Amino acid sequence: MTRTVPQLFDLTGKVALVTGGSRGLGLQFAHALGEAGARIMLTSRKAGDLEEAVAELQAAGIDARWIAADASKEEDLRRLGDETLQRMGDVHILVNNAGAAWGAPAEDHPVEAWDKLMNLNVRGYFILSQHLAKKSMIPNRYGRIINIASIAGLGGNPPEMQTLAYNTSKGAVINFTRALGCEWGRYGITVNAICPGFFPSKMTKGTLERLGEDELASHAPLRRLGDDEDLKGTCVLFASDAGKHITGQWLAVDGGVSVVTGG
Template sequence: MTRTIQQLFDLKGKTALVTGGSRGLGLQMAFALGEAGARIMLSSRKAEDLEVAVADLQAAGIDARWIAADCAKEADIRRLGDETLQRMGAVDILVNNAGAAWGAPAEDHPVEAWDKVMNLNIRGYFILSQHVAKTSMIPRKSGRIINLASIAGLGGNPPEMQTIAYNTSKGAVINFTRALGAEWGKYNITVNAICPGFFPSKMTQGTLKAMGEEKLAAHAPLHRLGDDEDLKGLTVLYASDAGKHITGQWLAVDGGVSIVTGG
């Protein structure tokens, strides 16, 4: 029998691992998944931030736990995957959200900063996706992977936004999503990406300061920045059976910025 829309979006009985989940977009997505019924394992580098975030999730009636890990380090990534499996069972939904940015002119961009951004923003996504797939998703022939890209991965930037490594890494995330979705479809694993536009967050503080919040908002046809709800719907669509026939895709959640900048 065809399921109702409520049944298709229901995540009860599912376990989600969300990296970079202690604040900002990661925490917003964790709330979305938890509100839809999933159990949540949050991860980021700082235990104190995770304690606060998990307390907020639990106060909302969400089953949430945390593991501190640095997703730029392979040993930490593998420990995160193994400990999640031990404590919560197989992972149904993986949200690769941990990320870093670095602002500098391309001609003077430090190589070590380039490596830092690439290690976290794309290498870490690959290692954790591979590890979770091999231990949880491929054996069960089921899984959902959601990668956080960015509209910065769709093209260049205004001159005042000098983030060559970040843009490059997010462009890589988009094609990583396509390639992985094509390869792992045979295991009934969907792989999709979200490309946020400008949301107030710690990572975008430099951009907001350089360009001004009003100026950034004015670039968007909807004339505003993203808020604390704007990623929720797409996150649950990708994670649930409502999106079971969507894979290898990206969608911009940017107030329309990318349609007027040619992204």
């Protein structure tokens, strides 16, 4: 019997691991998945931030817990994967959200900063995806991997932005998504990417202060920045059976900025 729309979006019985989940976009993803019925494991580096985030989720009636881990360290990622499986059972949904940015002119960009971004923004996604796929998703012939990229991965920026390493890493995430979606489809695993535009956050605070909200919003056809609701629907679509026939794709959630810039 064909399921209804609410049934297709229902995540009851599913376990979701969200990296970089203690604030900002990661916490928005956690709320979305939890509100759809999933049990949530949050991770980031700082225990205090995680305790506050989990308390917020639990106050909203969401089954949530946390593990502190550094997503730039392979040993932490493997520990995170194993401990999540031990405490929560099989992981059905992985949101690779942990990331960093760095602004500097390309000619003066520190190599160590380049390496830091590639390690966290790309290598970390691969390590955790591979670990959970081998231990849970492939044996169960089911998985939903959601990689958080950016519209910065679709092309260049105005010269004043000076985020070469960030753009490069997010471009890599988009093609990682395409290639992994092609390879793991045979196991019943979908792999998709969300490409947010400008959302106010700790990572974007400096840009917001430098350019101002009105100036940033003026580049979007919708004339606004992203808010605390704008990524929730896309996340649940990719995580649920409503999106079971979508894989290897990316979707820009940016108020139309990438359409104007030709991304």
